[in-house]
Amino acid sequence: MSAGSALIRSIEVPGNRMAFRDKLILSLQIAAWFKLSRTGKLSRELAFDSGHRGMTWRTLFETFERIRNEAASEEIARSFRPCGGTGASMDAVQLSNVFQLASNLEDGGFFGREFVDEVLELLAREKEFAESVLPAEVVRLMLEVADIRPGERIYTPFDNCLQLSIAVEEQSGGNAPVFAEFPEASALPWLLRLFYGSASAIKEGDPVLAPSYFSGERTLDRFDTALAVLPFSKKYARFDAGRDPLERFPEATASASVLALRHILAQTKKRAVAAVANSLLFSSGAERALREHLVDTGKVEAVIGLPSALLAGSSVAFSLLVLKLDAPSETIRFIDGATEDAEGLFFTKDGKGRATLSGWQRMADLYRSGATDRHANQAARSEVRPPEYRLEVSRYCLSEQERAVETYLFSRDTKELSEIAEIIRPVPPLRQDAGEEGAEALELEVSSLPRYGPAKPASKLVSLREKDLENDKGRSFLRTGDVVLAVKGRTGRVGIIGTGV
Numbered sequence: 001m002s003a004g005s006a007l008i009r010s011i012e013v014p015g016n017r018m019a020f021r022d023k024l025i026l027s028l029q030i031a032a033w034f035k036l037s038r039t040g041k042l043s044r045e046l047a048f049d050s051g052h053r054g055m056t057w058r059t060l061f062e063t064f065e066r067i068r069n070e071a072a073s074e075e076i077a078r079s080f081r082p083c084g085g086t087g088a089s090m091d092a093v094q095l096s097n098v099f100q101l102a103s104n105l106e107d108g109g110f111f112g113r114e115f116v117d118e119v120l121e122l123l124a125r126e127k128e129f130a131e132s133v134l135p136a137e138v139v140r141l142m143l144e145v146a147d148i149r150p151g152e153r154i155y156t157p158f159d160n161c162l163q164l165s166i167a168v169e170e171q172s173g174g175n176a177p178v179f180a181e182f183p184e185a186s187a188l189p190w191l192l193r194l195f196y197g198s199a200s201a202i203k204e205g206d207p208v209l210a211p212s213y214f215s216g217e218r219t220l221d222r223f224d225t226a227l228a229v230l231p232f233s234k235k236y237a238r239f240d241a242g243r244d245p246l247e248r249f250p251e252a253t254a255s256a257s258v259l260a261l262r263h264i265l266a267q268t269k270k271r272a273v274a275a276v277a278n279s280l281l282f283s284s285g286a287e288r289a290l291r292e293h294l295v296d297t298g299k300v301e302a303v304i305g306l307p308s309a310l311l312a313g314s315s316v317a318f319s320l321l322v323l324k325l326d327a328p329s330e331t332i333r334f335i336d337g338a339t340e341d342a343e344g345l346f347f348t349k350d351g352k353g354r355a356t357l358s359g360w361q362r363m364a365d366l367y368r369s370g371a372t373d374r375h376a377n378q379a380a381r382s383e384v385r386p387p388e389y390r391l392e393v394s395r396y397c398l399s400e401q402e403r404a405v406e407t408y409l410f411s412r413d414t415k416e417l418s419e420i421a422e423i424i425r426p427v428p429p430l431r432q433d434a435g436e437e438g439a440e441a442l443e444l445e446v447s448s449l450p451r452y453g454p455a456k457p458a459s460k461l462v463s464l465r466e467k468d469l470e471n472d473k474g475r476s477f478l479r480t481g482d483v484v485l486a487v488k489g490r491t492g493r494v495g496i497i498g499t500g501v
Helices: 003-011 020-038 050-054 056-068 072-081 090-106 113-124 134-145 163-172 187-198 258-266 286-296 360-368 400-410 466-473
Strands: 156-157 176-182 201-204 214-216 224-230 266-277 298-307 318-324 332-336 376-378 438-443 460-464 483-488 491-496
Touching: 003 020, 003 090, 003 113, 020 056, 020 072, 020 090, 020 113, 050 090, 050 214, 056 072, 072 187, 090 113, 090 438, 113 134, 113 286, 134 163, 134 224, 134 266, 134 298, 134 360, 156 163, 163 176, 163 187, 163 224, 163 266, 163 438, 176 460, 187 491, 214 224, 224 258, 258 286, 298 360
Parallel strands: 156 176, 156 224, 176 201, 224 266, 298 332
Antiparallel strands: 266 318, 298 318, 332 376, 438 460, 483 491
16 A cells, blocks of 8 residues: 555545545645654744644644745645645544554655655555546656657646646656646645755646736746647537637637647647547537648648547547647658557456556557557648547557558549438437337347348337337338448447338
8 A cells, every 4th residue: 555545545534524535635644744743844832842742623723724824935834724624523533543543654755756656556446536636657658759859848737636747757857847737726736846956947827717827927938838628518608719818828718728728729830739638639619620730831740649538537549649830741651559459468457457658658659659550650731620629549550451441432433422422410319217208119220230231120128218219200211122320439339120120
C-alpha cells in the first residue's frame, strides 16, 4: 500500500463520512503539516509538536486556518485552504493515530517526489479525476511526442493537478521552465507542488475566460511548447467568444474543447500536444471549422488514436493531437492504437475491461520512425478532404482488406447512398421499465445479419409506442428486398431482407 493510500485509509473511521476528494486533501494537509514542521518552514507556534497529539478535530481545522492566515508564502497558504471535512469528525484517539502514521511516514522519508507519483497514480484510478489526471503511460507518450529541448518554455494550461507540469520538470531535470495555469481554486495542486518541490510558475484562473500570462498589456506571452488535457465535455455557459478582447476565438461556440485549443494556438509558438476527446476530430459545427483551419494552415502534424477504457470510470474515447506551429506541415501522421488487433501490441486489458497503454514506447517509436503499416499511415493534407475535414485515425489507418475495398471504390463511379435509396431510421422500442403498453413487433438484431447472404428471421419481441407507429406510417417494417445497415463504432453489418424475415 502506498503512503498516500495508507494516510487516506487512516481517516476512514466509522462515522467520519467524507468525500474522496476531501479525505485526500485533508490527509495531504496533515502530511504537509508534518513536513513543513520538520523542515522549519512553520513558526514555532504553528509547527506540530507532541502537545498536539491530544487535539480535537475542531482544533485541527483551527490550526490549519492559522497556518493559512499566517503562512510565510503563497504556496503554504493555498495548500491549507479549507476542504469539505469540517462537517465530519474523529475523536482525539483516532486523530492521534493519524498523526502517528504521518510522523512515521515523514521520518521514513516518504513525503518526497515519489509520494507525488503515488498520489497521481491514486487519482488516475478515481472516477472523479478521470478527465483531470491521465494514466502515467499516456503522460510518458505525450512527453516523448513533445520532444522538449533544454531551455524551452513549456505551457501547461488546464493542469488541475499539476500532473503534466511535474512530468515536464522531472523529464527535463528542471532545464525547461514550466508555466502552469488551471481554473480550479483548490488546495490540491499547491499541495502536490509543495511535496514535489516544484519550481514551476503556477497561476489560478481559467485560461479561456481570464488568461494569466502576458508579455504586454494586451499581448499574450507565447511559449515554445504546450501540453494539455483539453476539457472533454465542458461547456462555457453564456460565453460570448466574439467579444474576446484578445481576438482568439473565430468560432462562435460554447465548446470548451474548441475554445481551449484556440487559446493554446494563441499562446504557443512551436508545438502543442493535447489530449482531446475524439468528438473534436469528427464533429460538425465549430469543431469542423477549427479542423479546417488547422488542416488548411498545415498545423496538424499527427493524430494518435488511443484505446478506449483508459480512464477510470469514464467511457470517453480520446486521442493525442500533435500540432506543429512554427512551420506548415504538408503531411499528417496517423497512429491507430485503438483497434482490436492493437491489443497486446500497444495496450493490455484487465479482467474488468480497463485498458493500460503498456506499449506506449512502441507507439512513440512508430510515431518517430515515419514507417507505414497496419497501425500507421502518412497522409497528405489534401487527403483530409473537405467539407468534413475529419481527423479520426480509423479513416486513414486501414487493414489490407479495407485498403483493397477503398481502392476498388475509388476506381468506380460512386454516389451518395441518399441519392439512390431512402434511408429510414427505425422506430425505437419501448424500454422494459417504461411503464406503458405498446404494440408488439419482432425486432431484427445485428446477430441476425450474417457476413454473407440474406438476413436470418427476426426473433426478438419488442413493444413500440402506438403514436410512434402512427407517425412512422409503417416505414420501419422491413420488406423483401430492403437493405439493413447496422453500424456501431468502426464496425458494422449489412443485411439483405429475403422472404420470411
